[in-house]
Amino acid sequence: MNSFSQMQDKVRDVLRRDRTFNHTIVEENIFLQGTHSVHHNTLDASHGPVLYLEDVSVSFDGFQALNKLSLYIDDGELRCIIGPNGAGKTTMMDVITGKTRPDTGLVYFGQTMDLTQMAEHDIAIAGIGRKFQKPTIFPEHSVWENLELAMKTDKGVWHTLFTVLTSEQKDRIEEVMLIIGLQELCYARADLLSHGQKQWLEIGMLLMQDPRVLLVDEPVAGMTHQEMDRTAELLTSLAGKHSVVVVEHDMDFVRSIASQVTVLHEGSVLAEGTMDEVQNNQKVIEVYLGE
Amino acid sequence: MKFISQKNNLGLHLIYIILCLIFATNVSAENNADLEKLIPQLQVKNFKKKIASVKQLAEINKPQSITILEALLDSRLYYQKADKSVVIIQKKDHKYEIFSPLDNTKIGLVEKKTIKKITTNNKLRKTIRTLLAQKKISHTELNIRQAALKEILTSSDASLLPVLQQAKKNESDESQKDLLTLAIALIEVDSKDNSIRLSAIKILGNSVFPRAKGKLEQVLLTNDQGSFIEQDKDIITASQKALKRINSKLSLFSNLETLFFGLSLGSVLLLAAIGLSITFGVMGVINMAHGELIMLGAYTTYLVQQAMPNDIGLSLIVAIPAAFIVSGLFGIAIERGVIRHLYGRPLETLLATFGISLLLQQMVRTLISAQNVPVITPSWLSGSLVFNPAFAITYNRIYIFFFALMVFALLMLILKKTSLGLQVRAVAKNRSMATAMGIKTQWVDSLTFGLGSGVAGVAGVALSQLTNVGPNLGQAYIIDSFMVVVFGGVENLWGTLVAAMTLGITNKFLEPWVGAVMSKIIVLIFLIIFIQKRPNGLFPQKGRSSGGH
Amino acid sequence: MNILSTKSLNQFYGESHILWDLDVEIKQGSCVCLMGRNGVGKTTLLKSIMGLLPVRSGEIIFDEQALHNKSASARAQLGIGYVPQGREIFSQLTVLENLQTGLIARKDKSKKLPEKIFELFPVLKQMIKRRGGDLSGGQQQQLAIGRALALEPKILLLDEPTEGIQPNVVQEIGDIIIKLNEEANITVVMVEQKLPFARRVGKEFIIMERGRTMATGAMDTLNDDLVKKYLTV
Amino acid sequence: AADTIKVGVLHSLSGTMAISETTLKDTVLMMIEEQNKKGGLLGKQLEAVVVDPASNWPLFAEKTRELIEKEKVDVIFGCWTSVSRKSVLPVIEELNGLLFYPVQYEGEESSKNVFYTGAAPNQQAIPAVDYLMNDLEVKRWVLAGTDYVYPRTTNKILEAYLIAKGVKKEDIMINYTPFGHSDWQSIVSDIKKFGSQGKKTAVVSTINGDANVPFYKELGNQNISSEDIPVIAFSVGEEELSGIDTKPLVGHLAAWNYFMSVENPENEAFIKKWQAFIKSDKRVTNDPMEATYIGFEMWAKAVAKAKSVETDAVEQAMIGVEVANLTGGMAVMNKNHHLSKPVLIGEIQDDGQIETVWSTESTVAGDAWSDFLPSSKDLISDWTAPIKCGNYNTKTKKCLAK
């Protein structure tokens, strides 16, 4: 059974629609990446989606959390993912970031990076950033240090031992600080922030990482309407340069940002389309939106 | 009455019967000349001479000679310092009643100072026992015959052959008859007649009695060149076959035995760890004083025994609730006094309880003594359950095994099925939320810690039967206890059970191969490697919340 | 009549002053919505009422009894149900056991869960044997409310009950709160950021700013001015 | 210079060794009190300086230094384990102090600054084996010990001795267990198998401390009686027995230079004194106490003789000093800083006493270097002129110490 499904995976891998074989990859890409690149793998999204999930299944103690989920995120896209509680949205993010390993299925970043084989930190370095459903920050560090730690640089042991902040890096931190509106709390310990402030800080850390893909799990939970608007603004401005995947239950928020919406239900995709399409989808109304 | 004999029952019976005999036959004094001559010779210092006298004494075919030998065996044969006359004594309160060895008439009541024991040594006692056994091999009472035969089996010599054959003829009890056959075969292996030898070898081959193996090995001795000393081919092959048979049986039994040893070590570990699986596993208190709570339980056993010196058998039963209460109260006091202030700072509990463990140790040293204290093993806990000569398991271990399982089951019940259990687990998981749900966390904490500590105390009662009771008792078990709990998976009682048993059995199966120290080291290394595979123990906490997120 | 009121309540975290001489009055049977920007002290206020934070100074009176010297568990026994922000499910306990923790503080010592919990949240019945921690965020929220209801409280404190809940369930929760408030006559105090929800469910509002109450009133008096002044950034 | 003579007491009062060592501390205190009642020494009172090295070996060295350098003691009574003595040795030699060591040990040592008043292997182990061999006619031997130097050395000596006496290798079983070993099931079962094949078997036990109780209990439970397989122990004395349920030990043997049960006026007086001092008539006396007693008495005599507490003077004065043994006869301090003492073998009784069943005719001189070890058979120790050496090679006529 198991080996069969493994084989299936292999076959599927070869037949993927965006597949480019290694020998066809243009070598130059490596040089384009720049000199201080720390990735062993380089991202190649030139031939299709930047994030690619196919037939991903995950089960916990026999409970099927993801059920043959397929999802494709294009470069620069802003995608909203909605769906009932327990539909598997967070689990999907877990799978992408390497926290949970899928039982079967393919998860690719670009065309060459098999995320199921990579460690969490490698996935992060490769360019996938994530904000958790429950804000997770470094409680004993100041806001500034939180941002500093998240900053995109060499994250090897030796480098961190001897590195000092350059003035560009400092500027960048200041900049993000301004965006998340915590400049007054710059030196405050992060665990003293309120729930909403922590949400912002985590978003800030995400920005510092400058990832190719941002996975944002319920960013506006605990925010006021106006903060919500600001978040929406921020996320839309990020799209284009980055791919952004947002999970959110707040329909107003989703409406304000989304072009494409995917609805998950019981571990697989129920509907996909523009907000209007989805909103009028009878099934979606039934399981999720209500009248 | 006190007996030196290990085989209490045997001793009792013998005395009883002999006393009956004495009073029934009413020995007359006149034909006691031989006895009168021999008795004083028992006082010589030299044991070789003493043994000779004892042998002569045994040859005198009178009940009184048996009485004297019994008395000597039980260290009740004394002489009076004043006139060097030999007497049999009976302790009465703080004084001694003395009887004449010739006719058992009471002579008087004396102080300890005026009399002196006639000393015996191992060899002398063994000789007496064998001599007595020979006399009783045809006794009318079955259990006396059995005991006598058992004695003879350990040291039969050729001269006994006719006695044994006679006894076999008269024997009605089947198993006794089989044993007699074996005893005879043990002698007949050395017979001159090859056919007798062959049948004897066959009989030996069917027995797992250790001496049977020894005898066969003797038959198969080789000289320096490596060839058999024994000339007869048939005998050699027969012996080899028989020996093989024995060995295969023995290895089966020794595996069984090892398994049991493992389970029993496992149950000791379980007992030691189980209280910790509550205080540490459920409550998250890294309780370094756990060992000392076990120690307090053991000391309670001692004190209970001191309080009821005449009911040692019962004392242990009384000690169980007593130890539970004592250690439990100490536990509650520790919780109220110290741990209460440290919730949410689990690592700090390690430090404070370490301090407490020092205090408790020193407290025992100061209040009781730095020395170990004697805890007596009641008779129902000593000895072993003999399945056959190659496989016996000791009672204390059996009791402890079941006792451990019982304690385990009880705790399991409390935690899983009672409201207290629910509260305990809720508090352990999320203290502030539990309060908000109206759970009296302080009360639950005290009770839980008391429960875990009380169970540690109960473990102390059991351990007092296996090892020293002294101020250091706890330290010997604390590390193992933590290993067990962690190996099983913190917060999982089943894990603790399985872990304890696994560690016990692994240890015991390794021990014959590599010795006691290495097996322990290997088990530890195994543990370290195992944890790589299962970073949260055998039975990790499941669910998404357990990932630290 | 006030079922709950605070008088010049002061609360600190260490040296930082969070609640400043706070006076709040909550009438029996009302459904009050506590509003304000992030970090103004809403959660802090609820925790102080529940007894999870020792009050530095001031009074809390519930049902004509002074609360501030009572332990949290005693307050629960008086009939205060609490649904915290972030839900705080006992993750290793099953759903059933989680609900049962609500029974412990009940005055009547009843060992049976009120049926209405399962009527309100059928999903809990389906998942009754699963570990609470395994549920999805929304399911946990339902469980948390269910758990508070098991205690049959007189007043329910809800901290952002719709956070992370799917829209149709949000609606339902809204309905439930209304129902609990109107039919079961449970007083409700909830922290809520989402205006539409607050408007729909709440009967009164209290707006906080920097640890002080700035405005109170019936929900329909919550006008755009107030919103602009206190709820926008 | 000082107006008192200071006596250092270096015994662990806490930790694993406290069980044994606290008694010796009390013994020394008793002796000091006694001596002071007699008017002290050289017209001065004695003053005890007690420290607790806490069963921690480096701490022994540290405390020794403290006693000598800071407290300026004139003599130290102390140590129990070999390792504590080894730890103290360099310090005591460096500072030229004086140590009385009162416990039986493995030998292979002789220091100018140490007097060994406990038994060397030839004063305990070898006579014990002789007894078993001659009187009990033992043919098979189990040498069971705790894995540390004393049992290792003793067993090496015994093995060599047994083989020299014609015992075959396969009739000797050697087993080592860790400190505090408490699970004896398998080992006892092995011993049982080893011993029940027809040849008389005995166990020579160098099992240390706490491990003994579970060992004997297991023997009893597995129905091995002292008559089947007797165990002779070198570290089980009255003190240890007082903390044990003695039932399973009755009839087993112990070899020492002193038993409390020996009837002798000196002994009775000593016991009385001890029980009065410690305020309990339940407390027992034991061999290391006697060794402490003899050591102390000898030191007092030597100080009187030398009219000084100077180490060098006392050291020389010590040699040849005689003190009455508590079991009769005289103990003599030999040139090798070891004592001549009688050897007793006894059987354990149910009241925790040990009853003598055999003893040497006269005293046996302690041997610093065993004759049965290849490495030390040519070595002797002699602290008198002209040799003045702890490890003098009689073949090469050289002192190995530098």
Next chain:
Amino acid sequence: MIINYFFPQFMHKDTGGKILLSLLALVTIMVIIFNFLIPLLLPEASSWHMPTYMVTLLGKYLCLALLAIALDLVWGYCGILSLGHAAFFALGGYAMGMYLMRQIGDRGVYGDPVLPDFMVFLNWSELPWYWYGFESFAFTALMILLVPGLLAYVFGWMTFRSRVTGVYLSIMTQALTYALMLAFFRNEMGLGGNNGLTDFKDILGFSLQSDSTRIVIFSLSAAALAMGYIASRFIVESKLGKTVVAIRDAELRTRFIGYKVENFKLWIFVFSAMLAGVAGALYVPQVGIINPGEFSPLNSIELAIWVAIGGRGTLFGAVIGALIVNYAKTYFTGALPELWLFALGTLFIVSTLYLPKGVVGLFERFQNRTENNKLEEKTA
């Protein structure tokens, strides 16, 4: 402040550290002057002499303080409560012990030029392979770092990679040191069994018994402590230090922003093990013995207590804690030999209850208060 002139920049805010290092320098210089130079120049003026036992005692404390720093690095900063740190200490000590044993040469009691005494009387015929090389000090110095480092590396590599954390990790470290203790107790190990290694004569040709050697070793210990402190300070002030703290507080988050957590843990663990090894190596010649007792799990627990009492997560606190507890032990074992465990136990309990942040926390509280007072004065 001018004093900052003497310290590297990353220490400027570390008042405790500055005081500590200054004191250390002061004491060392005093000891050198009064115990070494003055007796050398004016042999009769010895009234200011610090007694030798005090020098070695102080030296021992300094080694233990270095050990405490090592533990504080992994525990206080990285959240790895190692209950087996004494193992690394002991391994360093054994490496040094083996060197010192080889230095004895033929001055042992049996006069064997190669074999240590305990091998001679247990009939070992030749030196086991792992004793080779220890006649050279350079090799030994390497081993002092390498052996603990390697063990830490192997152990850390296995456990951190498979994400063993929390109590599981603590108990495994305990298992490690316990296993080592049992192994070293075995005489077959060829490291002296229970007796360990002792009776050392000299080091690099200088007699260990001579006062000047002692003063040199003491000064070396002081230097090692100072350097260990500065290096550790540098680490915790660097971004690496912040990362490590981040790992302690939110390991998952750290991973998800791209740090390879196990590498960081491994690095700091190995570094700390090496520091412990150095401490052990300096400790041995001063106390004159190394034996398996040093591996005892209880030692490691006690070590954790020193750190906690001083103040976890502040290097300065670790040093203070080690000094306080060890001084208390020395003092009480002499002054209250029968009751000192009561005193020590009470000290542990009271300090955990009332000094949640250790002695350093107390300082800080005091400092804050005085600062507040000053502020109030100003505003008033």
